[in-house]
Amino acid sequence: MESFDFPFFIEVLVGGLLSGIMYSLVAIGFVLIYKTSGVLNFAQGALLLFAALTFVSLLERGVPFWITFAVTLAIMAVIGILIERTVLRPLVNKPPITLFVATLGLAYVLEGGAQLLWGTQVHGLDLGIDDVPYVVGGVFISTFDLFAAAVAASIVLLLTIVFRYTRIGLAFRAVADDQFAALAIGLKLPVIWAAVWIAAGFVALVAGLLWGARLGVQFSLSLVVLKALPVLVLGGFDSILGAIVGGLLIGASEKLAEVYLGPFFGGGIESWFAYVFALAILLIRPSGLFGQRLVERT
Amino acid sequence: MTTASIPLPRPVSAIGRVPTWLLPLAVIVFAYAGIPLFASDYLYDAILAPFLALSLAAVGLNILTGYAGQVSLGSAAFMAVGAYAAYNFNLRVEGLPLLASIVFAGLIASAVGVVFGLPSLRLKGFYLAVSTLAAQFFVQWTLTKFSWFSNYNPSGVIDAPALGYVFEGPHGRYLFSLSVVVALTVFAARLVKTQTGRNFIAVRDNETAAKISGVPVLHTKLLAFAISSFIIGVAGVLWAFAYLRTVEPHGFNLDRSFQILFIIIIGGLATIRGAFLGAALIVVLPLVLSRAGTFLFGSYFDSGVLDMSQRILVGALIIVFLIAEPDGLAALGNRIARRLRLRSPTN
């Protein structure tokens, strides 16, 4: 190897951080659900696919962008409410693993439904952002990734505002802190759950559009959850801040590892590196960087 | 995972006074002597072969998840380790009997299981579950990356060796799988009744209490990983050698791990027969649905639409089932048995 190429290092680092933001976007959807109902919602990927596929199919039928966005959001809200009614409510107080498996079943239903409704065709999605690289001091930065990062930042901001300053946000935090106490003071859990699923649907839509613009809208979109899981483990399942920081850490370390360590293993280590990295951190902090300490009850 | 609400398989059988070992024995006798009377090639090669392999994998996972309370999403990885290890022992050690290759393969899977089980000493719940995904991806990567494992076959897909002796043809392969499954299931069923099995349950139900009452928690967890991975590894050998008859890393992907998890949840955690009931449902249900769909609606819709509807239906049935019978098919069986007993005039 020749001498250390510093601008290249910066480029890999920045690229990694920006990729990490894309992982965070998916992870946030998980966090919302986990925080309030203790469910690791594996159907988040399917929700993302469903949202993106609905969006792009409407758009291709000539519906204007913002109307499409509103309609898709409404559909996601209905789905969220339906999920709360038909899956979550009947399974309340069941062991987490039962709920987890139920979300796997839900993922089947959503994936099948999305493709039955809209077909299995691969769609392109153009959000109107030209992805020509931006050159800063010899370092290439992607315009699209910068845009995605801005969107992620606004979502976090939006969620923060909602949680801080609205009644439903307050109720949400109460539930996240202590379900039973919240119930005892008369908060309606089903309403909050439905609200959270709608919020998760919204995040799924936004993440679905950004990922869809990158990958094309197709079945593989649901696989992006595999990128979000190590982020969750690292940041903690119940922390939005953790999802962001975790995403940045995973993105950067994964890219640096692939570029600098990959050659020693013959490359392609990204598929597992993020998990091993998250695991290594976990061994020091068993509930992730920002997760709540787990009570001795698993 | 709170699985404490699940009743352990109590020594109850359908008819009050019959000893508990009789029903399993009857099933085994039927499997050896009854099924061959009517089984077709299709039943052997397309239904019973995957059913037996997945049942065994589920027995293995149930030891880890159902009894010892450690959730794993990496079962398929241990199946892959078993399959590849058996292939390589068989290939590289001259004159080693196939059965020995399989035992060694189980041991290798067991060792790998212990390594990936180490995080369980610190992690719990979903943190552990997600970290077992590291095994899933790492193993698949390793097996694809290093051609040595597939004997430098250019396509990376390898042919499983023939089973040999009398185990040729659909019936022979069935007998082979069946014998392996029976042996390991009997072992598992005995194991959970021993002190080790009680330690597993103690760790699952309350780790702190277990520690106080002198259960070596760390040792018990790793032992659960070791035994579970051994059984799952052997299941992987059956999957590759007796069912598909090829070995390729892609077949042991995350979906397979989820499938095995489905089986134990639907069959019933912490029951041995739940693994078989669950596997029967997961293997047979999609086939029945797809045949019924083709038969009923085949003339109206193409196979894609049918298959998508079937996917929706399987997903929905899983949810409905979890709501209606969260303790699994085994518990359902117990309830039916109890009700029958109440009704039977002898009581």
Next chain:
Amino acid sequence: MKHYGAKTLLKGAVLSAVAAGSFATAAIADEQFFPLQSYRVGPYAAGGTGFFGGTIDYFNLINTRDGGVNGVKLTWEEGETQYEVERGVEVYERLKGRPNIAAWNPLSVGIAYAMIDRITQDRVPLITVNHGRTDSTDGRVFPYVFPLLLNPYSETSGIINYIASKEGGEEKLKGKKIVVLYHGSPYGKETIPIYELLKEKFGYEVQQIEVPHPGNEQQAQWLAIRRYKPDYVVLRGWGVMNPVAIKTAQKTGFPVDRIIGNVWSNSEEDVIPAGDAAIGYTAITTQASGADYPVLQEIVKTVYDGGKGNLEDKKRIGSVYHNLGIVNGILNVEAVRIAQKRFGNRTLTGDEVRWGFEHLQLDPKRVEELGAKGLFHSINVTWDNHEGDGLVTFQQWDGKKWNVVSDWIAPDWKLLRPIIEKSAEAYAKEKGIKIRTSEDADKVTELQGTASSAKN
């Protein structure tokens, strides 16, 4: 639920398949059955619907226009595999007992592998057009397996020959830098040694970089490419990896017209999701795309206008996978026709069809008669060469459609043959297979193939 209307189009096709299924046991004479392990669901559904749609469309054309192959009706039944090996095996076990099976066409390497032993015992041919196990090209060892038109090694050689022609001659390859970006799977890795082998011959530099499955993140790989500054990037991709590669190339400033896709990176599905970033992208193919060829015009006229078309979206007529399916249909039908010349115009056994495939020689004149001039070049299968010297061409994406940008190019079969033979012989040794001679190849079992499977 827009499907309902469109689906009635399919009614005829599916009905005939179901009818074949239910009544075939009555052993109606003069039928030839094709079990189709299709995939219309799951991550690779787009490829599956196009390919199997094309093959079925061609079968329908033959049945409707000609009344079958010399009076022998073609029948088929689909079984959904979702591209998963165990589902493919289940479909095989379900359909293998049907009478009059001509050939299997799974379009999946994994499923094909699992079937090699089984169909060899059944004595029914297994067609893996454009893909499959490279050493099954050697008919001496694999009597029933046919990687028609193009195996992965020939593909590699074809791509390098194309780069040479673009650069103005083989000697210009010297010192050129090539990156091969491959999918992290056995499929992706298969050609690594061939790029190295050709490097020795031509003196280019090569770096082969893996993209982990599924390939939805390639930032690191493309940054490494940017640093290496290659002259060309060969994309040996699969599924979602392809559009992401093209987009990431744009993002990192690598010119798209210097990326060359392999045979599984050459469809509309691979470029459409990449949008404008894919304009100028080039890929190898064995069959041109577009619907201008006489055979496609007849399919549109006879099959689609008759309401029997298999593609739900008519815009996909003439797409890459659809045309591959049609070429696959042509090759299957012609193999049956050639075998009929020797054995008579009747239902053939699997082994007789195998003989037909081993004499599947379609010169450009015959291809023109079939209405496929320009769609594909020619094929010349013999008893020991099961690939059949398919020529390749290159197509460039203009944002709307693919345009052919090269002549028909021949891979360097002579160079590759010894490696293939060596690998096949090793397989024969491992499995205790007796190497066939041309006399063996000429002996044909007249028994129905499935009869022998009883002792399987």
